[in-house]
Amino acid sequence: MKTDERKFSLDDLPGDDWEVRFTKQVVRNVARYRDLRGLTTEQLAAGCSEVFGEPGKVKGNTLNGLFAGKRKNIGIAELLVFAQALNVPPIALVLPMDNSDVVISPKQFGAASAFHAYLWFNGESAPDSSPSSEEFFAASAPLRWVRAATDQMRKVIQMNYEMIALDRAENKTGIRETRYTTDFDLESAIEALAMLRQRLNEKSISAPALPDWLSFVDREPLLVPSLPIVAGLSASALAWIEARTERDVLDLIEMDSQHEAQAAYEKSDEYRAILKDEAEVRESIDKLSQDPYEPPA
Secondary structure (H helix, E strand, O other): OOOOOOOOOOOOOOOOOHHHHHHHHHHHHHHHHHHHOOOOHHHHHHHHHHHHOOOOOOOHHHHHHHHOOOOOOOOHHHHHHHHHHHOOOHHHHHOOOOOOEEOOOOOOOOOEEHHHHHHHHOOOOOOOOOOOHHHHHHHHHHHHHHHHHHHHHHHHHHHHHHHHHHHHHHHHHOOOOOOOOOHHHHHHHHHHHHHHHHHHHHOOOOOOOOOHHHHHHHOOOOOOOOOOOOOOOOHHHHHHHHHHHHHHHHHHHHHHHHHHHHHHHHOOHHHHHHHHHHHHHHHHHHHHHHOOOOOOO
């Protein structure tokens, strides 16, 4: 009888081709997040079955074989199920968690860093500097436009929430401070968001969903309501604003106290003496600049 001498391991073994190494890379990440979530393999299997909506569809012993390194490949559908069951972005399961090289293709076997692979997956950088790079950037342009619109939407939301919180903090304390974000800044950010979303619409690209209170952004002509916008905010948004308001109250009180201390110091004899010394130094410098030294003939 011949003994099966095949070795199974999640570690890379001599003779593993790039597909096997890539599969092990993904499975190691799945196992890592399973442990971070404090799940057993059976619990992860139950979570995967829940994603399918079919209790018992994924068996624990099936995953045991996967974690033992017995699989040579893993499908995209499986990757997405694991990502949902573990509540992580799919890319977190594709790329290694450490600084090791990432297996992304036979052409670049073990030659790409996780950082560069991340840029490639997100359409921010071509995998190499070949002539096809121009084609790559043209194909990934929609991703960049959607990302820009998403970032701008987050900026508008953040600015609006912060302005509401500061308004409430000022009303609570009666203290007014110079604002870093004004109504004009927020309105300009909203207009930029509307332009980005209009561009996506013109190119038939699906734009990120807006919260209900920002739905006016997609209407033409754009009519910006009174700022900041409070009506229609969700309970979670209001909770964040309330927490931020309490922090702003403390900040305003501290800044006001510092201003009072500074004002009191500026009335002190010590501060007046410093101003006098500075004036004498400036006067000496002015005299030197008006009467330059001339060496004797």
